[in-house]
Amino acid sequence: MSHNADIKKSDASKRTFISLEHVLRFLAYGKNLGAPVESLLEFYNIDLRRNTSKPGYVPGHIWEMIIVVGIQWCKRNNDLLSGMEAAISLGNSFLGLWSFIAEKSDTLGKAIDVAVTYKKLHADTLDVVVQHQPGYLDIIITPSFKNAEAYAHASDFYLIQLDKFVKYSTGEARGVIESIHFQHAAPETPALFERYRAVFNCPIHFNAAENILRIHASALNLPLVSA
Helix, strand or coil, X not given: CCCCCCCCCCCHHHCCEXXXXXXXXXXXXXXXXXXXXXXXXXXXXXXXXXXXXXXXXXXXXXXXXHHHHHHHHHHHCCCCCHHXXXXXXXXXXXXXXXXXXXXXXXXXXXXXXXXXXXHHHHEXXXXXXXXXXXXXXXXXXXXXXCCHHHHHHHHHHHHHHHXXXXXXXXXXCCCCEEEEECCCCCXXXXXXXXXXXXXXXXXEECCCCCEEEEEEHHHCCCECCCC
């Protein structure tokens, strides 16, 4: 990987951020995988608190650099779906947040509204928009990353987290998620595509205009089993 070409800062004018706690969870996850986290951070001169005046948060462009380095390390170790693997492995660590959301909601639709509202307390490196379509509700996510690989793997991670949130909230109720849409291309091998199918268990579309988790409107009034 080119040290200068592939690790790019996001647009500094956006001043995005992510909670330090979230970043530390990912670094701990990397260590559990065997990644030499401290050595990589030192080699790429990555300082979690560089250019920040927001205590408890990491600047978005620093977070993007960490993700790019992590993706490259995973690829060298034959993990081509690192965003997906991280979402699956770190899923349980987010259940505290889901439980909090459930306490403030009584239906899936209200839980989604609360989740979007509280998202900015956690990070500003991801735009989340909820759109009502005839018969559907679309949750559209847009990572702020400039690096194409970081953008694609972040899309995997967050759509899987949303999928987990919906399934957790509704007790795996049938007929809730209509489809998943990814802006990035489909994986090159059938085996990798099957990983997506196994995770989502619904129609999956690649090369889409936006990253979308589409929910049937009829499911929005479902009671939360964890409320």
